[in-house]
Amino acid sequence: MREKSIPIAGRVVLVIAIICMLLWVLFPFYWAFLNSIKKPAETFEPTWVPFLQFQPTLEHWRSELAIPETRRALLNSTIISIGAATLAVVLGTLAAYALARFQFNRPQNGTLTTWFLSQRVLPPVVFVIPFFLLMRQLKLLDSVWSLVLLNATFTLPFPVIILSQMFRELPKELEEAALVDGATRFQSFFRVALPLVVPGLVATWIICMAFSWNEFLFALTLTSQSAIPMPVIIAGAEHTRGVQFWYVGVRVLLTMLPPVILALLAQRYIVRGLTLGAVKG
Amino acid sequence: MRRKTVFALVFLMIASLLIAACGGAQPQPTEKPAKPTEPQPTEEPKVEPTAVAEEGQAAKEVEAGELLPPIVAEPCAPDCPFEGQTVSVIVNTAGAKGPISGPFYEVRDEFEAATGATLEIVEVPFAEHFPKLMTDMTTETGQYDTSIAGAWWLGELVGGDFVMPYDEYYDDPSFPQWDIENVLPGPRDLLTWGGKKYMVANDQDGQVMYYRRDLLADPEHQAAFKDEYGYDLDVPQTWAQFRDVAEYFNGKDLNGDGKADSGLTLHLKVGGQGMFHFMSFSAPFVIGPENSKLYWFDPETMEPLLDSPGHVRALETLVDLTQFGPEAMMAWSLGESWDHFLRGEAALTFTWGDLGALAQQEGSQVLGKTGAAPIPGTTEYYNLQTGEWVKTEEPNMVGNTTGGSWAGVISKFSDAPEATYYLLALMATEEKSLIYAARGWDGVDPGRYSHFLEPQGTAGIDEYLAAGWDEADIRDYTSAYYENFNAEEQFPYLRIPGTFEYWTQLDIHLSEAATGQATPEEALKATVVDFEEVTNRLGREEQLQSYKESLGFE
Amino acid sequence: MAETTGPLQPTQDGTDxxxxxxxxxxxxxxxxxxxxxxxxxxxxxxxxxxxxxxxxRKMASFRYGKINQFVGLGNFARLFRDSNLHTALRVTLVFVVSTVALEMILGFALALLLNREIRGKNTLRAIMTLPLFATPVAMGYLGITMYYEQNGPINSLIRALGGDIVPWLSNPFWALVAVIIVDLWQWTPFVFLVSIAALQGLPLDLYEAAQVDGASGFDLFRYVTLPLMLPTLWLILLLRLVEAFKVFDVPISLTLGGPGRATEVYSLFTYRTALRFFNHGYAAAQGFLLLFIVMLMVSLLFGRIREIYE
Structure with a gap:
């Protein structure tokens, strides 16, 4: 809390706690990295520092990236996450603005908001079969577009809820002035309100993108060959011959780094995003 | 923050697109589809000798080896039969140098040069393979032209009318020629259904026992064993003897590294094909001269028989045996269990042919020490027809074709069935098949006369020696398999619709028993409940019909 | 649910x-x-x-992936007698209760501990966000290597500290613990980040007033911090509960539900029914049961949250 001075003992506890926390959080990443640059025979040696303790190799990275299926999966993941995030943000921003600025009676704003929120409450496994059947009907099985549609649906609550609050926090006067000057609703939305929420927009977009990138259940269910994204590819690192530590390392990093790094950029909005706007970070 | 964010974003997107785009652009500039029929040695990164003995990974360091199958198909240009077609094969995930999937990467250039078609390889984990395939077929998508399928799926695949027989192509001389009669009768049966040919011979599975020849022949061990157990240490012929040998060696140092090793090794991870081991293991507890067919269901009522006293005793014996192996094996996949043996850390195991062949490769600690023999038997089995235990004079040994016998089937929804058959037949040619069988890493196991040494088969020892085999090892290995496939009694393989689900349930319950979550009897009783549920859902009458047909009762 | 979005900031209802x-x-x-x-x-x-x-399709039964008979309410009836389903439910409950409880306690405690002026706070916060976005299925496979029983990093550490190796993935109890730990790794930072954000938004003057009144550190926590934080904690609880019930990626990649059914969570069970065995009808019935449970839970908790907020 806001104590004036922290006693030495307290400070020591604090430092230890922080160090433990950092080790705990960072170790898995480092372990993946280590495995990805160690020779298979060295996997179990207690060596931790490349160059000093062992000679690192880029062999696994090279051979993994040489596999056409892996590169296709990276491309697919990119398309899916960017497509879904963009779609969700476009649809969500409009809805968010409506919820922030208009009054709806039947159903009311609150109900509408809850309804959008509920998309994140529903367990996805419930939708697996319905979606599968639907996509089959639409001939969208094994297509990246089916995953774009889906992930857009499941991430839609983020922009709706987060942005509607941001719009509410904007001073109304600006838009009203524009309206008085004869601008239409759309003009005042695009010219006045929208530019003011761009940072939040970008952050929301990143959150949606990271969630779409990480999605596994539907990716596994709806793809069979040409649309396979990274999270499904990664499953191939464990197979009949046992776990291949080095490929696990490479694939884990290839899969995890894009969303993790992007999320760092949206840092300021993470708390607000993940609590769906309920707590301002 | 805003500008930085946007900039970094754009950069990231471009970077990831770039990486990905490299993939789409150029078709892999691999080496030219080779000219001569000579096996060409690929230059290969030398493994440092020190790497070999390292704990944990020795066997995975085993390099794929220099032995390549001969090129048998002539390049077709300019007049290619299947120009522009694409053949997609779905196969268990194992990578370009892994079992079953490896040979497809290897044959890709040759096949493409010979036909003008393109080969696409889709790898899926073992547990997802069948579901993916069924999804593709029930939706009539036809994404996959062929699946390198497990033999126990055939009931569904044929019953649902999802795969096509290849009899017509088989007789057509414009395809690569191979001889189905060359396959031993047991595995051959798995290739056909109702008199038609559906699977193109590739891998022939069956399980045998492996033992450390050096340990069993060691006079010190022999003397100590005799002291303790009162009979001579020899290759186990019954599971009781197997238990004694495992118990004796458990905890002793078997590879000279000063650490205690295990009596045996198994792999029991859920979803890792562990149920197969129970099948080969339990066969002699139930199958015998007076009951050579009944193991799975009652042919009158379709009631599962798996909780019979014979099955229960088998599982109890198996669970009892697990105490002589490392505890970690409950979570092991196949490869980890094999590696344990290959590092010289276990005296006994029973599994597929891969292990015998892997033992010959660089990195193995048991080259020249790997003996093989048919799966042990019992001296008493439970006759399901009479409900009585039957004692036997000689050990009651039962052969098996346990396993996937992974082989290609042609999808009915394929738009390139001929090119697909060409691919499968090409890999089934005798020349290629022999090399596949002789190598360990590719997962293709022997099962043809042309794989077995004279006089049992037609192979000469020289090919095997050239492939790096130890002579004693190969003689043991092929004769163990020959005996296994030709044993009087054979384990009844189940191929009716729903087998995938029946066996998955069995797999889970076995794991429960092995890890002490249920007693063997409870586990098998629960399996029976699950089996009944599956049968009811699929229709008891239809299931009964299929089952009777599969036993040859009608 | 709109109400929940209000209280930590000036109320700005969209209506007017x-x-x-x-x-x-x-x-x-x-x-x-x-x-x-x-x-x-x-x-x-x-x-x-x-x-x-x-x-x-809930009413139907399938053969070869096609409808072969209509079973009426049979698939729903089966929900009540399928012991495998009950096992999955039990495993899920254990998982949900233990992960959510531990994450809440650990995360909140850490937030209390670190809620002061320390150097590098932003860096710390940034690092703590890393796990939140790590691909769960990747964590599962990475977990296989980390829990590796012979010479894996975790067991090596335990051995170095003088302990016995833990049968992480081969023992039913420890396998569930292993799955839980991955979830703790991933989501404790979430509780931490949200708590610390809320803690720092608490009004200073209340503390000052309490200190003037001579309240001790514990009293401060008991009578000032905790009541003020309750709404946030309820919210975190709700969000975590909802997410924890969805768990699928880690069990399927780390343990495949094994050994036996020790880590077969509900979603994994339903997934198997639907897409391994093509029992679409029964899977749909399971889906509705899960939906019912989650909805029940959410509405119960939701009432509580509303109560506190008003």
Whole structure:
């Protein structure tokens, strides 16, 4: 809390706690990295520092990236996450603005908001079969577009809820002035309100993108060959011959780094995003 | 923050697109589809000798080896039969140098040069393979032209009318020629259904026992064993003897590294094909001269028989045996269990042919020490027809074709069935098949006369020696398999619709028993409940019909 | 649920936001529809419709992936006697209760501990966000290597500290612990980040007043911090509960539900029923049961949250 001075003992506890926390959080990443640059025979040696303790190799990275299926999966993941995030943000921003600025009676704003929120409450496994059947009907099985549609649906609550609050926090006067000057609703939305929420927009977009990138259940269910994204590819690192530590390392990093790094950029909005706007970070 | 964010974003997107785009652009500039029929040695990164003995990974360091199958198909240009077609094969995930999937990467250039078609390889984990395939077929998508399928799926695949027989192509001389009669009768049966040919011979599975020849022949061990157990240490012929040998060696140092090793090794991870081991293991507890067919269901009522006293005793014996192996094996996949043996850390195991062949490769600690023999038997089995235990004079040994016998089937929804058959037949040619069988890493196991040494088969020892085999090892290995496939009694393989689900349930319950979550009897009783549920859902009458047909009762 | 979005900030209900929107009649209605419509239609199309579409299949039974008989309410009846399903439910409950409880306690405690002026706070916060976005299925596979029983890093550490190796993935109890630990790794930082954000938004003057009154550190926590934080904690609880019930990626990648069914969570069980065994009807029935449970839980908790907020 806001104590004036922290006693030495307290400070020591604090430092230890922080160090433990950092080790705990960072170790898995480092372990993946280590495995990805160690020779298979060295996997179990207690060596931790490349160059000093062992000679690192880029062999696994090279051979993994040489596999056409892996590169296709990276491309697919990119398309899916960017497509879904963009779609969700476009649809969500409009809805968010409506919820922030208009009054709806039947159903009311609150109900509408809850309804959008509920998309994140529903367990996805419930939708697996319905979606599968639907996509089959639409001939969208094994297509990246089916995953774009889906992930857009499941991430839609983020922009709706987060942005509607941001719009509410904007001073109304600006838009009203524009309206008085004869601008239409759309003009005042695009010219006045929208530019003011761009940072939040970008952050929301990143959150949606990271969630779409990480999605596994539907990716596994709806793809069979040409649309396979990274999270499904990664499953191939464990197979009949046992776990291949080095490929696990490479694939884990290839899969995890894009969303993790992007999320760092949206840092300021993470708390607000993940609590769906309920707590301002 | 805003500008930085946007900039970094754009950069990231471009970077990831770039990486990905490299993939789409150029078709892999691999080496030219080779000219001569000579096996060409690929230059290969030398493994440092020190790497070999390292704990944990020795066997995975085993390099794929220099032995390549001969090129048998002539390049077709300019007049290619299947120009522009694409053949997609779905196969268990194992990578370009892994079992079953490896040979497809290897044959890709040759096949493409010979036909003008393109080969696409889709790898899926073992547990997802069948579901993916069924999804593709029930939706009539036809994404996959062929699946390198497990033999126990055939009931569904044929019953649902999802795969096509290849009899017509088989007789057509414009395809690569191979001889189905060359396959031993047991595995051959798995290739056909109702008199038609559906699977193109590739891998022939069956399980045998492996033992450390050096340990069993060691006079010190022999003397100590005799002291303790009162009979001579020899290759186990019954599971009781197997238990004694495992118990004796458990905890002793078997590879000279000063650490205690295990009596045996198994792999029991859920979803890792562990149920197969129970099948080969339990066969002699139930199958015998007076009951050579009944193991799975009652042919009158379709009631599962798996909780019979014979099955229960088998599982109890198996669970009892697990105490002589490392505890970690409950979570092991196949490869980890094999590696344990290959590092010289276990005296006994029973599994597929891969292990015998892997033992010959660089990195193995048991080259020249790997003996093989048919799966042990019992001296008493439970006759399901009479409900009585039957004692036997000689050990009651039962052969098996346990396993996937992974082989290609042609999808009915394929738009390139001929090119697909060409691919499968090409890999089934005798020349290629022999090399596949002789190598360990590719997962293709022997099962043809042309794989077995004279006089049992037609192979000469020289090919095997050239492939790096130890002579004693190969003689043991092929004769163990020959005996296994030709044993009087054979384990009844189940191929009716729903087998995938029946066996998955069995797999889970076995794991429960092995890890002490249920007693063997409870586990098998629960399996029976699950089996009944599956049968009811699929229709008891239809299931009964299929089952009777599969036993040859009608 | 809109109410929950209010209390930690000045209430700004959308309802009276824009006077200009009133009175223009149909034109405004159209504008509203154009803004809200696409998203609303989208959600309808991709949630309600598929569920309705799947409706009749709940009653059906399948052979070769095709409907072969209608079983009426049989698939629902089976929910009550399927012991495998009950195992999955039990495993899920254990998982949900233990992960959520531990994450809440650890995360909140850490936040209390670190809620002061320390150097590098932003860096710390940034690092703590890393796990939140790590691909869960990747963590599962990475977990296989980390829990590796002979010479894996975790067991090596335990051995170095003088302990016995832990049978992480081969023992039913420890396998569930292993899955739980991955979840702790991933989501404790979430509780931490949200708690610390909320802690720092608490009004200073209350503390000052309490200190003037001579309240001790514990009293401060008991009578000031905790009551003020309760709404946030309830919210975190709700969000975590909802997410924890969805767990799928880690068990399927780390343990495949094994050994036996020791880590077979509900979603994994339903996934198997639907997509391994093509028992679509029964899987749909399971889906509805899960939906029912989650909805029940959410509405119970929701009432509580509303109560606190008002």
């Amino acid at each position: 936001a824009v006077p200009a929107a009133k009175g223009v009649g149909t034109r405004t209605d159209r504008t509203k529809a154009i803004f809200l419509g696409p998203a609303a239609i989208w959600v309808l199309a991709f949630t309600i419709f598929p569920l309705l579409y799947a409706g009749p």
